[in-house]
Amino acid sequence: xxxxxxxxxxxxxxxxxxxxxxxxxxxxxxxxxxxxxxxxxxxxxxxxxxxxxxxxxxxxxxxxxxxxxxxxxxxxxxxxxxxxxxxxxxxxxxxxxxxxxxxxxxxxxxxxxxxxxxxxxxxxxxxxx
Amino acid sequence: xxxxxxxxxxxxxxxxxxxxxxxxxxxxxxxxxxxxxxxxxxxxxxxxxxxxxxxxxxxxxxxxxxxxxxxxxxxxxxxxxxxxxxxxxxxxxxxxxxxxxxxxxxxxxxxxxxxxxxxxxxxxxxxxxxxxxxxxxxxxxxxxxxxxxxxxxxxxxxxxxxxxxxxxxxxxxxxxxxxxxxxxxxxxxxxxxxxxxxxxxxxxxxxxxxxxxxxxxxxxxxxxxxxxxxxxxxxxxxxxxxxxxxxxx
Amino acid sequence: xxxxxxxxxxxxxxxxxxxxxxxxxxxxxxxxxxxxxxxxxxxxxxxxxxxxxxxxxxxxxxxxxxxxxxxxxxxxxxxxxxxxxxxxxxxxxxxxxxxxxxxxxxxxxxxxxxxxxxxxxxxx
Ligand code: FES
Numbered sequence: 001x002x003x004x005x006x007x008x009x010x011x012x013x014x015x016x017x018x019x020x021x022x023x024x025x026x027x028x029x030x031x032x033x034x035x036x037x038x039x040x041x042x043x044x045x046x047x048x049x050x051x052x053x054x055x056x057x058x059x060x061x062x063x064x065x066x067x068x069x070x071x072x073x074x075x076x077x078x079x080x081x082x083x084x085x086x087x088x089x090x091x092x093x094x095x096x097x098x099x100x101x102x103x104x105x106x107x108x109x110x111x112x113x114x115x116x117x118x119x120x121x122x123x124x125x126x127x128x129x
Numbered sequence: 130x131x132x133x134x135x136x137x138x139x140x141x142x143x144x145x146x147x148x149x150x151x152x153x154x155x156x157x158x159x160x161x162x163x164x165x166x167x168x169x170x171x172x173x174x175x176x177x178x179x180x181x182x183x184x185x186x187x188x189x190x191x192x193x194x195x196x197x198x199x200x201x202x203x204x205x206x207x208x209x210x211x212x213x214x215x216x217x218x219x220x221x222x223x224x225x226x227x228x229x230x231x232x233x234x235x236x237x238x239x240x241x242x243x244x245x246x247x248x249x250x251x252x253x254x255x256x257x258x259x260x261x262x263x264x265x266x267x268x269x270x271x272x273x274x275x276x277x278x279x280x281x282x283x284x285x286x287x288x289x290x291x292x293x294x295x296x297x298x299x300x301x302x303x304x305x306x307x308x309x310x311x312x313x314x315x316x317x318x319x320x321x322x323x324x325x326x327x328x329x330x331x332x333x334x335x336x337x338x339x340x341x342x343x344x345x346x347x348x349x350x351x352x353x354x355x356x357x358x359x360x361x362x363x364x365x366x367x368x369x370x371x372x373x374x375x376x377x378x
Numbered sequence: 379x380x381x382x383x384x385x386x387x388x389x390x391x392x393x394x395x396x397x398x399x400x401x402x403x404x405x406x407x408x409x410x411x412x413x414x415x416x417x418x419x420x421x422x423x424x425x426x427x428x429x430x431x432x433x434x435x436x437x438x439x440x441x442x443x444x445x446x447x448x449x450x451x452x453x454x455x456x457x458x459x460x461x462x463x464x465x466x467x468x469x470x471x472x473x474x475x476x477x478x479x480x481x482x483x484x485x486x487x488x489x490x491x492x493x494x495x496x497x498x499x500x501x502x
Contacts, residue, residue: 006145006146010227010228010229011143011150011151011228012228015225015298016471019295019298020295020469020470022201023201023202025344026345029343029345033462035401036401036458036459036463039401039405039458040459042405043451043452043455043456043459045413046447046448046452046493047452047489047492050444050448050496050500053428053431053432053435053436053496054436054496054497054500054502060428060431061428064426067412067413067416068417072417073417073418076409076414079405079409080406080409080410080413080414083402083405083409086398086402087401087403090398091402093342093344093361096357096361097358097361098362099358099362110402114403114406117406118406118411119407121407121408121410121412122410122415122421125415125425125426126421127421127422127425299468299471329381329384330381330382332384333381333382333383334382334383334385336382336385338387338388341465367388368391368392371384371388
C-alpha cells in the first residue's frame, strides 16, 4: 500500500466503581446483591441463639429479650423484605438456569415451598402442632 | 411527504487524528414514524456532516453492525426508532469497547472471544474425505434435538450484550455473553462432538465463572435469545465437568 | 491458544446456590415467626420457652432438627452471603485479588463452624 495511513488511536474509558449507579437495571442488580447484608445480621442473631441455648435458661431468656429490642426487630423486618426480594429474583432465575418445567410452574412451586415453611413454623410456634 | 417535525441528536464525536478526548455535537434531524436511528445517522452524514463515522450494512437487524448506545442503552440503530423517544437522543459508541472513531467501536476483543470457544460444529471421526468410496452422510437431527439449542442459535454478533455486561466492562478478558452462549449452543447440538475442546475455556475464571447473572445482556439482546440463561446453563455444565474431573485423573 | 486454569468456583457456586435456596425458602418463615411475630407477642409465649426449644433442637431425633436449622439458616446462607460479597467487592472495584476471596470464604467457614460447635455443645 502506497498511501500512508494515520496510526490507530482507539479511545477507551475504563469503568469506574460507580458504574452501577447509571442505570436502573444495574441499581436493582446491586440491590439484589445487597440483600445479603441484612441476612448476615440475622445469621449472627441465630448463632447467638444457638450459643445461648447451650448456655442455659437465663442466657436463652436474654436472647429472647435481645430479639425483642425495637432496633433488632426493625433490622429483622428489613431482612424479611430483603429475603422476599431475593426470593423473587432467585425463583425467576432458577427456571432459566435449569429449564425442567415451564417457567411459571417452577416459579409458583418455589413460592409454594416458601409458603409451606412459613405455615409450618406458624403452626409449630402457634402451638397448633 | 413533508417532514416538519425535528429531533435533536447529540452524538459523541472522536477523531483519532486530532482529538485527545471525545466531545459531543448536536444535530437537528427531521423525522416521522418510520425514521430509525440509522436513518437519522445516514441523513446527518448525507446532508449535514459527511465526516460522521458509523457502521451499518443490512438495515434490517440481521448483520449486527449498527450497534450504538442510545441514551445509555445498547441498541441496534436500524431497529430503534426516533418516535420511541420523547426528548433528545444521546448517541455514543458501544460501552466497554474502545472507540476507533465517532460511533465506530473496536470489536477486536469480541471477535477474539468468539473464536476462543470454537463456535462451529466439531466432529471427531474422519469424514468422507478419507473414505471417498462411501458417500458423505448427512447428520440427521430430530425436531426435539433441534429444540435443545435452537433458541441460542440466532445470535447476530452485534455485541450489544457486551456493552450491557458490567463484568466484561470490569474485566475485558471475560469471554462474555455472546461467546459463552455460542459455546452452549454448540455443546447442546446433537451433531457436535467438540464439547471436550470447549469446556476448558468455559471452566476458567474468565469463562462462565466470570458471570454474576446481572442479566442485562438478555434484556438488550435484539434477537431475544437469553444469553444470561445460556451462560448460567454453562455454569451447570462446568460444575458437572468439575465433579467428573475429580474422579478422573 | 493456551488453556486457562480450571476455576475452583464450582465449589463456591454450589454452596452459594444451596444457600440461596435456603435464604429464599427457609429464612422468610423464620424471620416472620421467630424474629417478628413472637417478639411482638402475637404467638403464644410458651412455645419458645427454654425446655421446649431444647427439646425440639437438641433432644428429639438426636438433635437433628437443630443441625438442620443450623445448616439451612446459618451455614449455607453464610456461604451465600459471602459469595455475593466477594463478587460485590470486585463489582465495586474494591478488591479483585485472592485476599478478598480468602477473607470472605474463611469467615463463612469459621462462623459456620462456630454455629455447629454451639449445636454440638448443646447436645450435652
Ligand atoms: S444495519 Fe444490519 S443490523 Fe442494523
